[in-house]
Amino acid sequence: MSTKEIPYKIYLNENEMPEYWYNVRADMKNKPAPLLNPGTHKPMTAEELEGVFCSELVKQELDDTNRRIPIPKEIRDFYKMYRPSPLVRAYCLEKKLDTPAKIYYKFEGNNTSGSHKLNSAIAQAYYAKEQGLKGVTTETGAGQWGTALSMACAYLGLDCKVFMVKCSYEQKPFRREVMRTYGADVTPSPSDKTEVGRKMLAEFPGTTGSLGCAISEAVEAAVTQKGYRYVLGSVLSQVLLHQSIIGMECKTALDKYGIKPDIIIGCAGGGSNLGGLISPFMGEKLRGEQDYRIIAVEPASCPSLTRGVFAYDFCDTGKVCPLAKMYTLGSSFIPSANHAGGLRYHGMSSVLSQLYHDGYMEAMTVEQTAVFKAAEDFARIEGILPAPESSHAIKAAIDEALKCKETGEEKTILFGLTGTGYFDMLAYQSFNDGKMADYIPSDADLKKGFDGIPKFPGNEF
Amino acid sequence: MSTKEIPYKIYLNENEMPEYWYNVRADMKNKPAPLLNPGTHKPMTAEELEGVFCSELVKQELDDTNRRIPIPKEIRDFYKMYRPSPLVRAYCLEKKLDTPAKIYYKFEGNNTSGSHKLNSAIAQAYYAKEQGLKGVTTETGAGQWGTALSMACAYLGLDCKVFMVKCSYEQKPFRREVMRTYGADVTPSPSDKTEVGRKMLAEFPGTTGSLGCAISEAVEAAVTQKGYRYVLGSVLSQVLLHQSIIGMECKTALDKYGIKPDIIIGCAGGGSNLGGLISPFMGEKLRGEQDYRIIAVEPASCPSLTRGVFAYDFCDTGKVCPLAKMYTLGSSFIPSANHAGGLRYHGMSSVLSQLYHDGYMEAMTVEQTAVFKAAEDFARIEGILPAPESSHAIKAAIDEALKCKETGEEKTILFGLTGTGYFDMLAYQSFNDGKMADYIPSDADLKKGFDGIPKFPGNEF
Numbered sequence: 026m027s028t029k030e031i032p033y034k035i036y037l038n039e040n041e042m043p044e045y046w047y048n049v050r051a052d053m054k055n056k057p058a059p060l061l062n063p064g065t066h067k068p069m070t071a072e073e074l075e076g077v078f079c080s081e082l083v084k085q086e087l088d089d090t091n092r093r094i095p096i097p098k099e100i101r102d103f104y105k106m107y108r109p110s111p112l113v114r115a116y117c118l119e120k121k122l123d124t125p126a127k128i129y130y131k132f133e134g135n136n137t138s139g140s141h142k143l144n145s146a147i148a149q150a151y152y153a154k155e156q157g158l159k160g161v162t163t164e165t166g167a168g169q170w171g172t173a174l175s176m177a178c179a180y181l182g183l184d185c186k187v188f189m190v191k192c193s194y195e196q197k198p199f200r201r202e203v204m205r206t207y208g209a210d211v212t213p214s215p216s217d218k219t220e221v222g223r224k225m226l227a228e229f230p231g232t233t234g235s236l237g238c239a240i241s242e243a244v245e246a247a248v249t250q251k252g253y254r255y256v257l258g259s260v261l262s263q264v265l266l267h268q269s270i271i272g273m274e275c276k277t278a279l280d281k282y283g284i285k286p287d288i289i290i291g292c293a294g295g296g297s298n299l300g301g302l303i304s305p306f307m308g309e310k311l312r313g314e315q316d317y318r319i320i321a322v323e324p325a326s327c328p329s330l331t332r333g334v335f336a337y338d339f340c341d342t343g344k345v346c347p348l349a350k351m352y353t354l355g356s357s358f359i360p361s362a363n364h365a366g367g368l369r370y371h372g373m374s375s376v377l378s379q380l381y382h383d384g385y386m387e388a389m390t391v392e393q394t395a396v397f398k399a400a401e402d403f404a405r406i407e408g409i410l411p412a413p414e415s416s417h418a419i420k421a422a423i424d425e426a427l428k429c430k431e432t433g434e435e436k437t438i439l440f441g442l443t444g445t446g447y448f449d450m451l452a453y454q455s456f457n458d459g460k461m462a463d464y465i466p467s468d469a470d471l472k473k474g475f476d477g478i479p480k481f482p483g484n485e486f
Numbered sequence: 487m488s489t490k491e492i493p494y495k496i497y498l499n500e501n502e503m504p505e506y507w508y509n510v511r512a513d514m515k516n517k518p519a520p521l522l523n524p525g526t527h528k529p530m531t532a533e534e535l536e537g538v539f540c541s542e543l544v545k546q547e548l549d550d551t552n553r554r555i556p557i558p559k560e561i562r563d564f565y566k567m568y569r570p571s572p573l574v575r576a577y578c579l580e581k582k583l584d585t586p587a588k589i590y591y592k593f594e595g596n597n598t599s600g601s602h603k604l605n606s607a608i609a610q611a612y613y614a615k616e617q618g619l620k621g622v623t624t625e626t627g628a629g630q631w632g633t634a635l636s637m638a639c640a641y642l643g644l645d646c647k648v649f650m651v652k653c654s655y656e657q658k659p660f661r662r663e664v665m666r667t668y669g670a671d672v673t674p675s676p677s678d679k680t681e682v683g684r685k686m687l688a689e690f691p692g693t694t695g696s697l698g699c700a701i702s703e704a705v706e707a708a709v710t711q712k713g714y715r716y717v718l719g720s721v722l723s724q725v726l727l728h729q730s731i732i733g734m735e736c737k738t739a740l741d742k743y744g745i746k747p748d749i750i751i752g753c754a755g756g757g758s759n760l761g762g763l764i765s766p767f768m769g770e771k772l773r774g775e776q777d778y779r780i781i782a783v784e785p786a787s788c789p790s791l792t793r794g795v796f797a798y799d800f801c802d803t804g805k806v807c808p809l810a811k812m813y814t815l816g817s818s819f820i821p822s823a824n825h826a827g828g829l830r831y832h833g834m835s836s837v838l839s840q841l842y843h844d845g846y847m848e849a850m851t852v853e854q855t856a857v858f859k860a861a862e863d864f865a866r867i868e869g870i871l872p873a874p875e876s877s878h879a880i881k882a883a884i885d886e887a888l889k890c891k892e893t894g895e896e897k898t899i900l901f902g903l904t905g906t907g908y909f910d911m912l913a914y915q916s917f918n919d920g921k922m923a924d925y926i927p928s929d930a931d932l933k934k935g936f937d938g939i940p941k942f943p944g945n946e947f
Contacts, residue, residue, distance in 0.1 A: 032500045033566040039493045105494040106578065106869045117567065117641075135596050137871040137906070179866040180578075199660075199911035203871060205918045206862055401667055405640040408567045410598040410664060445598070447908040450660035457666045 034111040035278040042109060043273035044096060046266045047304040050376060051092035052311040055383055057262065057375035058350035060086075061337060066481050069347045077244060077346075079254045081152040085263040092308070094266060096148075103147045103180065104270065107136035112278045113407075113442075119426070121406050126429035128422060129286070130442040131275045131302065132409065137203070138173035140412065140444030141298050142258050145267035146170070149256040150177035159252030160184025164214065164239030166193055167367055168200030169412075169444060170258030175207035186253070188214040188242045192233035200448050214239040221245050221343040236370065237356055241343025259295025260340065260349070260374050268301020271441065276305045279439075286317060286439035288425055292417035293321040293330065293388070294367060296374030302441040303386075310385060320425075321377065321388040322417040324396070326364040326464045329354050329373045330381055330388035332471060336486035338372060338478045348479065351378040355474030361464040365452035366393040367414035371474065391420045392463040397456040399423055400446065412444040413452055495572040496739040503570060504734035506557055507727045508765040511550035511837060513772040516844055518550070518723065518836035519811035522798060527942050530808045538705060538807075540715050542613040546724040553769070555727060557609075564608045564641065565731065568597035573739045574868075574903075580887070582867050587890035589883060590747070591903040592736045592763065593870065598664070599634035601873065601905030602759050603719050606728035607631070610717040611638035620713030621645025625675065625700030627654055628828055629661030630873075630905060631719030636668035647714075649675040649703045653694035661909050675700040682706050682804040697831065698817055702804025720756025721801065721810070721835050729762020732902065737766045740900075747778060747900035749886055753878035754782040754791065754849070755828060757835030763902040764847075771846060781886075782838065782849040783878040785857070787825040787925045790815050790834045791842055791849035793932060797947035799833060799939045809940065812839040816935030822925040826913035827854040828875035832935065852881045853924040858917040860884055861907065873905040874913055 050056060059068040074083040085094065096104075115128040133141035153161050160183050165171030171187040178185035187209050194201055194213035204211050214234045215222040221241040225232060240257070247255035258264065279286065289306055291299030299321055309315040321330055329352045339356040340346040353372040360369050373381075380386045393413075400416035402423070403409070411419060422440040429436050446453065455461045478486065511517060520529040535544040546555065557565075576589040594602035614622050621644050626632030632648040639646035648670050655662055655674035665672050675695045676683040682702040686693060701718070708716035719725065740747065750767055752760030760782055770776040782791055790813045800817040801807040814833040821830050834842075841847045854874075861877035863884070864870070872880060883901040890897050907914065916922045939947065 036497050137865065137869055139908075176866075176869060180869065198915070199908070202911040202915045202918060203908075206865055206871065206914050208866065404598065404667055405637075405669065408598055408637060408641065410667065447600075447660070447664075450663040453667050454659070454663045457663060 031114050031282055033116060034113050035282065036111055037109040037274055037278055039105060041277055042101065042104070043270060043277065044101065045093040046096055047269040047273055047308060048088060048092050048094055048266055049304045049307050050089035050262060052308040053379065055379055056089045057379045060347035060349055063339065063344060063348050076248055077255050079149070079152045079156050079158070081155065082149060082263050085266055086261060097151065100148055100151050107143065108270070109274050110135060112275055115407055117406050118403065122423065122426050122430065124426040124430040125433060125435045126426040127435065127437045128426055129439045131271055132442045133271060134409065134442065134445035138169060138176055139447060140169040140173065141268060141271060141301065142170045142173035143176060144270050144301070145258060145264045145297065146173035146177040148267040150174065150181050150183055153254055154181045154183055158254055160186060161256045162186040162243040162247040162253055163256050163258065164188045164236060164243045166190045166236045166369065168193060168197055168204070168448065171209065172200060172203050173258070174256065175204040175209035178209065179207040185209040186246055187211045188216065188239040190214055190234040190236055190239050196451065197448060214242050216242060218242070219245040221345065235342055235359055237342030240341035241345050244341070244345050259297040259370065260372065262376055264297045265300035265304070265374055265376055268297050269304035271301040272304040272306060275302065275439070284437060287436040288318045288320065288438045290320045290322060290418050290421050290425070290438065290440040292368060292414050292441070292443065293323050293373065293377065294414065295370045295372070296377040298441050298443045300374055300377050307380065307385065319386045320421060321381065321386060322421045323388060323390050324364065324366050324368050324417060325390040325392045326466065327354070327360040327369055328390045329371060331390050334475060334478070334486040335378060335382055336478055337484045340372065349375050351375050352381065353478065354471060355477040357477040358474030363462050363464045364393065365413060365455060365461065366396055366417065367412065368417065389421065391417055394456070394461050394463055396420050397453070397461060409442065410446045411442060412446045413449050415443040418442065492575050492743055494577060495574050496743065497572055498570040498735055498739055500566060502738055503562065503565065504557065504731060504738065505562065506554040508730040508734055508769060509549060509553050509555055509727055510765045510768050511723060512553035513769045514840065516840055518840045521808035521810055524800065524805060524809050537709055538716050540610070540613045540617050540619070542616065543610060543724050546727055547722060558612065561609055561612050568604065569731070570735050571596060573736055576868055578867050579864065583884065583887050583891065585887040585891040586894060586896045587887040588896065588898045589887055590900045592732055593903045594732060595870065595903065595906035599630060599637055600908060601630040601634065602729060602732060602762065603631045603634035604637060605731050605762070606719060606725045606758065607634035607638040609728040611635065611642050611644055614715055615642045615644055619715055621647060622715055622717045623647040623704040623708040624717050624719065625649045625697060625704045627651045627697045627830065629654060629658055629665070629909065632670065632672070633661060633664050634719070635717065636665040636670035639670065640668040646670040647707055648672045649677065649700040651675055651695040651697055651700050657912065658909060675703050677703060680706040682806065696803055696820055698803030701802035702806050705802070705806050720758040720831065721833065723837055725758045726761035726765070726835055726837055729758050730765035732759070732762040733765040733767060736763065736900070745898060748897040749779045749781065749899045751781045751783060751879050751882050751886070751899065751901040753829060753875050753902070753904065754784050754834065754838065755875065756831045756833070757838040759902050759904045761835055761838050768841065768846065780847045781882060782842065782847060783882040784849060784851050785825065785827050785829050785878060786851040786853045787927065788815065788821040788830055789851045790832060792851050795936060795939070795947040796839060796843055797939055798945045801833065810836050812836050813842065814939065815932060816938040818938040819935030824923050824925045825854065826874060826916060826922065827857055827878065828873065829878065850882065852878055855917070855922050855924050857881050858914070858922060870903065871907045872903060873907045874910050876904040879903065
């Protein structure tokens with residue numbers, strides 16, 4: 026431990042900013058399993074993937090050997106507009122908890138998209154632009170990813186077509202307007218703009234949509250229009266790669282002050298934030314240079330790591346995407362409508378799934394009323410109104426800090442604060458009014474989801 | 487000019503943070519006129535003011551001689567949680583405008599209240615706490631001030647009673663929920679909780695309220711309850727004092743890189759942001775040490791400096807507050823309901839009014855569709871979604887930069903970016919849909935407001 030006084034917020038100088046992304050797959054002995062063609066069950070080739078994704082991103086998706094991927098100067102310049110993000114020492118929270126633990130959080134909410142999603146949005150938009158494309162398509166649920174992508178596209182002058190899950194489109198008009206302000210074309214999904222959408226509307230009239238369906242529509246819109254490709258905000262290995270900027274900045278800042286975290290905590294939906302935060306730390310752990318406890322925190326209502334199965338599964342409802350090997354609840358699993366806390370995706374990044382499977386990472390679940398209580402406490406003590414997603418990590422960090430209080434251990438806890446909750450006030454209102462409930466799927470609920478996972482030789486679970 | 491490379495964002499280190507507020511009144515030859523008792527038309531004494539305001543704040547309100555007011559350590563510690571705010575070099579905007587001008591903005595939106603208001607909220611709450619009070623009361627319109635005060639009170643464990651203009655309470659439920667999340671008691675105004683409110687409800691059933699009325703209710707609630715005082719987010723000299731932290735940080739950062747701004751621009755409603763931003767610069771100008779062009783930007787729909795009169799007027803509709811000498815449109819003036827851009831107050835800080843009257847400052851108006859166009863351009867280019875209020879300054883800064891393009895002058899422009907627009911998406915939506923209109927009050931409209939200004943010897947205008 027250094028004796029240097031630790032500031033409330035550690036900001037890197039521009040000359041300390043990372044110049045490459047950290048590809049943790051290079052350090053993994055057991056590589057994440059390749060994406061499979063859903064028809065042939067053979068690994069997707071670069072050629073096949075390039076019909077859907079930008080060429081350079083396909084290269085990144087398939088690269089599991091190069092540890093350092095240089096960040097193009099144009100992306101580093103964009104990062105300068107809102108990065109470095111602060112690494113904050115939670116002095117006030119520590120004091121309030123009366124814990125000997127030292128708590129740090131890396132705060133990714135200080136940009137207009139309100140979350141870490143922008144880190145990958147600008148990278149994906151940049152490569153689309155470099156490839157001479159006209160635009161990109163994507164889906165968005167709560168709207169953080171759609172907002173981030175709209176911002177990146179506006180900056181680069183690219184078309185941005187967003188399929189927004191219909192119930193969010195209607196319930197979150199302000200998110201929609203942010204995207205429109207950034208010039209995006211926002212369509213409620215399911216829509217009549219795609220085959221998949223029309224089919225869904227005919228089959229389930231009045232449906233309010235799902236993330237899985239919006240993905241299918243966005244992919245279809247990309248492959249059927251000249252000059253477009255599909256981009257995705259989580260799950261994919263390329264996304265974790267771009268998000269490693271979080272962990273790289275974090276590690277540089279901690280190293281500067283001689284701080285070594287004992288526990289690293291992140292919320293986990295598709296895995297983009299957690300994967301990015303832990304990348305360089307996990308690299309050291311995989312190489313046996315350091316040991317860290319790494320904890321993924323999931324909502325009890327959507328527990329893919331803790332209660333899912335490790336198998337090849339569809340990434341989308343329409344089953345147009347490649348199959349990914351991951352911890353999954355089945356692509357038909359949708360968390361209860363009561364669930365307001367985000368992190369609703371049925372699967373988990375293949376990279377994190379493999380690391381968890383191999384025992385390099387722990388996972389735990391928390392229930393949403395406890396999450397919102399932690400969020401409210403955190404807001405009042407540390408001043409930042411956190412996104413429900415981020416608050417899963419807050420809850421776990423507080424619990425670890427309280428354990429330290431009991432044992433007297435001076436552990437150093439680092440967690441990812443992925444974003445702000447300004448567009449989640451309906452959920453906060455439900456909590457403020459005492460109307461929020463918890464929800465834990467029954468084994469029978471889960472079985473229904475598992476039944477939809479494709480069966481083929483080698484995919485036993 | 488230094489040859490040091492200027493980073494995108496200049497952050498001060500903790501040891502460079504200001505330790506005192508800058509009281510620009512100390513540099514003024516013509517001091518701002520004192521507040522008057524509305525009954526006797528005699529200057530308000532400290533004793534009279536202490537019935538409404540905290541004692542230490544009354545001292546600050548009346549102090550026009552001490553240039554440096556030390557910032558208590560507890561407030562400096564709180565500032566560390568969200569300050570320093572970044573001073574950003576708008577490289578992308580400069581490039582887009584193709585201007586030789588150098589543009590900087592001081593961004594105050596990176597905290598949960600979303601604006602600079604927190605700078606004074608924590609100071610006022612701190613002095614209330616120090617005085618052993620139970621809580622504070624206030625009013626809020628759009629909700630930025632109420633949110634900031636709620637945050638400060640939650641941090642210090644003070645009661646916070648907010649009277650929120652009823653139409654905002656209903657149209658901005660999310661702002662209300664942020665305040666509730668921070669534990670504030672939020673009441674739509676007019677309410678039946680106060681004499682003034684009940685009178686207003688009886689006289690104008692169905693009224694959706696006004697800022698002036700909410701002020702009257704908050705003052706009444708403070709003076710009729712033991713252990714409470716009233717606090718205000720703008721207009722008062724104490725507020726400008728606290729907001730000088732903006733200008734102090736700004737000046738320290740600019741001096742560090744040897745940069746001297748030629749033009750300083752801020753939006754002006756009650757004057758808190760502009761007054762804070764310019765304080766140390768105006769001090770140099772008043773002492774004849776430096777020259778700066780200083781520009782206040784007002785909405786064309788609420789033009790107190792540019793079309794108001796310089797006179798003693800009521801600060802609130804209920805006429806329970808002291809009289810202030812200021813540029814005013816009359817306390818009964820309410821901008822058209824079409825006006826979405828904030829900055830709706832009928833008067834202007836006495837400090838700024840005097841400086842403007844004495845020719846140390848310019849003022850100009852901009853229309854709201856042009857403001858929202860500038861906001862949208864700025865969002866797309868610089869990545870930050872600005873508050874409508876802040877966007878008035880953006881519009882003026884862009885226009886000055888374009889003038890430089892014509893003349894080839896390499897002027898340095900500094901403007902205040904006071905906050906973010908996340909809770910203003912209804913206004914953005916109206917702009918996105920092409921439904922926003924401009925509004926300029928006629929001379930007859932203004933005359934009605936002027937007619938309500940009190941007439942007494944010495945108050946000719």
